[in-house]
Structure formats: structure tokens, C-alpha cells
Amino acid sequence: xxxxxxxxxxxxxxxxxxxxxxxGRTDIGAVVTxxxxxxxxxxxxxIVALTLEHYPDMAEAEIGRHVEEACARWPLLGVxxxxxxxxxxxxxVIVLVATVSSHREAAFAxxxxxMDYLKTRAxxxxxxxxxxxxxxxxxxxxxxxxxxxIGGEKTWVEAKASDDTAAERWSxxxxxxx
Amino acid sequence: xxxxxxxxxxxxxxxxxxQIEPPAGIxxxxxxxxxxxKRDEQYAHAFENAKVIRAAIDHRHVRxxxxxxxxxxxxxxxPMTGG
Numbered sequence: 474x475x476x477x478x479x480x481x482x483x484x485x486x487x488x489x490x491x492x493x494x495x496x497g498r499t500d501i502g503a504v505v506t507x508x509x510x511x512x513x514x515x516x517x518x519x520i521v522a523l524t525l526e527h528y529p530d531m532a533e534a535e536i537g538r539h540v541e542e543a544c545a546r547w548p549l550l551g552v553x554x555x556x557x558x559x560x561x562x563x564x565x566v567i568v569l570v571a572t573v574s575s576h577r578e579a580a581f582a583x584x585x586x587x588m589d590y591l592k593t594r595a596x597x598x599x600x601x602x603x604x605x606x607x608x609x610x611x612x613x614x615x616x617x618x619x620x621x622x623i624g625g626e627k628t629w630v631e632a633k634a635s636d637d638t639a640a641e642r643w644s645x646x647x648x649x650x651x
Numbered sequence: 652x653x654x655x656x657x658x659x660x661x662x663x664x665x666x667x668x669x670q671i672e673p674p675a676g677i678x679x680x681x682x683x684x685x686x687x688x689k690r691d692e693q694y695a696h697a698f699e700n701a702k703v704i705r706a707a708i709d710h711r712h713v714r715x716x717x718x719x720x721x722x723x724x725x726x727x728x729x730p731m732t733g734g
Contacts, residue, residue, distance in 0.1 A: 509734055525733065526657060526658055527657075527733070528655065528657055528707075528726060528728070530710055531707055531710040531711075531726065532733075534710040534711070535710070535711075535712075556733065556734075567734070568733070568734055588734060591733055591734040592731070592732075592733065592734035593730075593731060594712065594731065595731060595733045595734065596657065596707070596726075596728060596731055596733070597731055597732065597733025597734070598657060598658035598728065598729060598731060598732050598733070599732045599733070600658070629658055629659050629729065629732075630732045631730075631732070632729070632730035632731065632732050636734075
């Protein structure tokens, strides 16, 4: 069982990460990867970039607890979680969750579980930079749309209730009182 | 204890971290938020809707009724939006 958790600013190669997990192994029958990319829109509005803020010590601890929980629930042979922070542009990879197992069910379920928890429990916050449309910024300036408006063009992404619902289907909260 | 703030909580408070010693009588995370909110306008703004703010003690999520005794690091932040 090999576990890799990395939080990093720099890009990474998804194929190389998977290769590293499977190289020389003949017991692995299934590899599931989830790769999250930066889209060019948020809530239907074009964006130029995302900036991810994170709480380094807690992010590592929290992801570690969820990886442990995944390993306890499913017969996994390896898990890799890589989450980037800093400024990312549309098309850039944000996150990778890769799970390997003898059979597909465990790998699929564990990858899904980990992503649902990453979305709702890992301490990362996205801020979007909207396209430098001053007219648009002025039009909505002063309006509170729920997200926090910063300098007219930067907005914190709001958490989605659908992400909480997705995480709740795995029921037990992991390693916390809340 | 060390307090950390992230995302819009950090922006509203105007700092990323600070060292504080809350007065006796402040025993839970919720009470700490209420006490912070009374410090000045910036803190008041940051904690005006305390229900949406999440907290962690020593890198673990906690509820607002969690005791702060013995905590070395308490963080306040909005709901998370990673992944």
C-alpha cells in the first residue's frame, strides 16, 4: 500500500503519477483517476483565472485522514492525491485523485469518496478572476451576490450545497468533531 | 493561542494570523467568535454571519460548541471550495 499526498504550486504530469503507482506491479487490476481542471467559466460567467488559497498543515492532515479512511473501507493497493494551490488558468490541472486496487469497484468507490471529501472538507478556497470587463464589474458593483467581491474583479467561489450532499452519502465524518 | 484566518475571513479581519489570549469566560469556539466580533469594525464585519464560518482546532474541523481550552491553533474560514 503506497500513499502519496502532495500540495504544490507547480503543475504535474498525471500519466507519470499513474505510471509511478503501477510500475513493476502485477497485483493491480484497476486504476481509477479523477483529474479536476480549471474551467473558463464559473456560474456561466467567463473567468481568466482561479487562485486557490489553502491552509497547508491542515490540508495535509485532513487529506491524510481521509486517505486512511478510504484504505480502511476498501481494499486499495495505492492512493495518490495531489492538489495544487496558487494561480491557475483555464485548462490547468487543479487536483488528481488516483486509486489502485485489484478490482474496479474499490478503486471507483474510493476515488469518488476522496473527491467528495476533498470538495467539502479539505481547507482550500477558490477565488475567480473575472474577465477584465470593467463595464460588467461596474454594473454588478455594490451588489451582493453572496460571494465576496474583491477589488471589483476577484470573487470568492461559494460552496455548493450539492457538494455537501455528495459527501454526506458516505455518512461518517472522518477525524473531526464537526 | 494562535489564530489563523483564511479567504474572505482573512480579508475582512485584515490579517492572516495573530497571537491572542482570550479573557476568562470565553470557553468555546462560538464564544471566541462573538468576542472577536466585538473587537472592532473589521472583526465585526468578518464575524457578522458567524453561522457560515467554519472553525478548526489544531488542524481538525470543530463545531462552534467545541471547547478552546488547550488549543494551540484555531483557524476560522468560509466553507471550503477546493477540489
